[in-house]
Amino acid sequence: MAEDNNLNDNEDDDLDLKSLNDEDLVAQMHDDLYDGLKAEIAEGVNILLSRDWEPYEVLTKALVEGMRIVGIDFRDGILFVPEVLMSANAMKAGMAILRPLLAESGAPQMGKMVIGTVKGDIHDVGKNLVSMMMEGAGFEVIDIGINNPVENYIAALEEHNADILGMSALLTTTMPYMKVVIDALKAKGVRDDYVVLVGGAPLNQAFADSVGADAYCVDAAVTVEIAKDLMARRQGSGVDRMTLAAEG
Amino acid sequence: MTNIGPGTLAGSAEKRPGLLIACGALAREIMAVLDAGGLDGLDVTCLPAHLHIRPQLIAEAVRAKVRLGKQSHENVFVLYADCGTGGDLDAVCAEEGVTRIPGAHCYEFFAGAETFAAMSDAEPAAFYLTDFLVRHFDRLVYAGLGLDRYPELLDDYFGNYRRVVYLAQTKNPDLEAQAKAAAVRLGLDYEYHFTGYGGLAAFTTHANQTAKQAANQRVST
Numbered sequence A: 001m002a003e004d005n006n007l008n009d010n011e012d013d014d015l016d017l018k019s020l021n022d023e024d025l026v027a028q029m030h031d032d033l034y035d036g037l038k039a040e041i042a043e044g045v046n047i048l049l050s051r052d053w054e055p056y057e058v059l060t061k062a063l064v065e066g067m068r069i070v071g072i073d074f075r076d077g078i079l080f081v082p083e084v085l086m087s088a089n090a091m092k093a094g095m096a097i098l099r100p101l102l103a104e105s106g107a108p109q110m111g112k113m114v115i116g117t118v119k120g121d122i123h124d125v126g127k128n129l130v131s132m133m134m135e136g137a138g139f140e141v142i143d144i145g146i147n148n149p150v151e152n153y154i155a156a157l158e159e160h161n162a163d164i165l166g167m168s169a170l171l172t173t174t175m176p177y178m179k180v181v182i183d184a185l186k187a188k189g190v191r192d193d194y195v196v197l198v199g200g201a202p203l204n205q206a207f208a209d210s211v212g213a214d215a216y217c218v219d220a221a222v223t224v225e226i227a228k229d230l231m232a233r234r235q236g237s238g239v240d241r242m243t244l245a246a247e248g
Numbered sequence B: 001m002t003n004i005g006p007g008t009l010a011g012s013a014e015k016r017p018g019l020l021i022a023c024g025a026l027a028r029e030i031m032a033v034l035d036a037g038g039l040d041g042l043d044v045t046c047l048p049a050h051l052h053i054r055p056q057l058i059a060e061a062v063r064a065k066v067r068l069g070k071q072s073h074e075n076v077f078v079l080y081a082d083c084g085t086g087g088d089l090d091a092v093c094a095e096e097g098v099t100r101i102p103g104a105h106c107y108e109f110f111a112g113a114e115t116f117a118a119m120s121d122a123e124p125a126a127f128y129l130t131d132f133l134v135r136h137f138d139r140l141v142y143a144g145l146g147l148d149r150y151p152e153l154l155d156d157y158f159g160n161y162r163r164v165v166y167l168a169q170t171k172n173p174d175l176e177a178q179a180k181a182a183a184v185r186l187g188l189d190y191e192y193h194f195t196g197y198g199g200l201a202a203f204t205t206h207a208n209q210t211a212k213q214a215a216n217q218r219v220s221t
């Protein structure tokens, strides 16, 4: 239904995206992403591609940057969950076009992340946003969904030979389960094979420390920064991750 | 912010026995328990119910109320579950020396911790309604999640859910019909489970007793 509204909006504005130069089009796409306009985002992506933009450039300059702005206004209480979801869905429409092209065009590969919401918890809005922004930043994301027992995490980490484990929890009753997963990794002697990132509204750094995670990430943008940083340090100096965690 | 109960908070030089600081979503239920039990040792003051969607604001909002309440009342009690504060509310209660009702959220203390745990183990994909949420479903749940403006988000929110479980505080056929209609609107199965006032009644009654005993001791000493 909102889609119809969007189309009407577009007619009212009578804005022909094709008539905009690259800079104005990208700025317009940031606005359209903010307003959650799926069809316009798909159109904008196709126009940029037809102007010989690299898929990775479209992704970062038009989509990821637009979502970064959405993220800031969500953090500051200007946008709320429904608006963020509408924006995320618009970004998804753009990603759907770009994903196959990115795979072909050899865009940078930052690492692989397995992400899922813990057992007993069905919240996934935040996790999905993190998945999308991590994918947008060049990580390969394996999203194992909601309500995950420890076996699911371990199976996915092994199957995909992942670098990063991400766990989400929104309930005070389910957040302690993160420790169960990390302890299981320790028991198998593989804890240090992974960067472990945790998130969800009721968590904080002290909690992340207490369960033995590498970092608590307050939102999707921070997740991307921390993941990049930890991956770079891990690949770069060969410092082991316990030292990193202690420093961080 | 609402102040309800037998007396006004300000103006009297002598402190009143007990103050219950509660979530606005529980005001009606608390008054029902006070009235039914003839409990007259407690005043009630509420924080706005909408805080539950910004749980990071709850702990400090409660602290402010507790500090204010201590000026007018001998005993202060917090009728607020953790409510997603991730332990922050417990820290505030410990720092301020007040007790709070045990429980992670109101669904848990209405149903009872063990029953709730068993229910969510049996069906994790359940969305719970209480009398309050049934009464205000359109405004707080449907419009609150933006589904009035963006109905296409239904699947993003509830795509992983299987059923609505109505935890009923009162036996009320009208509310039951509304709860069923809410389940239909969300495209989910429906289950009814009568809880009564559960832990809320126990905590309120206990708070009333504690406040009155303390007041009686002061009078007799």
Ligand code: B12
Binding pocket: A081, A084, A115, A120, A121, A122, A123, A124, A125, A126, A127, A129, A130, A165, A166, A167, A168, A169, A170, A171, A172, A173, A197, A198, A199, A200, A201, A202, A216, A217, A218, A219, A220, A221, A223, B051, B052, B053, B054, B055, B082, B083, B084, B085, B104, B105, B107, B124, B125, B126, B127, B128, B129, B145, B156, B157, B158
């Ligand atoms: C939307 C919402 C829902 C939706 C969920 C839809 C969905 N598909 O996820 C619905 C309405 C269905 C729902 C259901 C329930 N909810 Co709810 N919900 C919320 C609400 C309002 C917002 C959560 C949200 O989506 N935020 C938006 C996203 C973008 O933010 P986020 O999740 O925090 O994620 C960001 C960061 O935390 C971080 N992050 C998140 N995950 C991860 C993971 C990793 C690896 C990393 C690095 C970072 C990261 O990055 C994200 C993006 O920036 C919160 C309150 C709140 N403000 O947090 C309550 C809340 C979490 N829910 C709560 C409750 C109680 C429930 C129910 C039990 C209620 C009921 N009536 O049945 C059920 C839970 C059922 C279950 N078993 O899980 C409580 C929890 C209380 C407690 N003690 O824990 C809260 C706090 C509300 C409250 N105060 O009562 N809920």
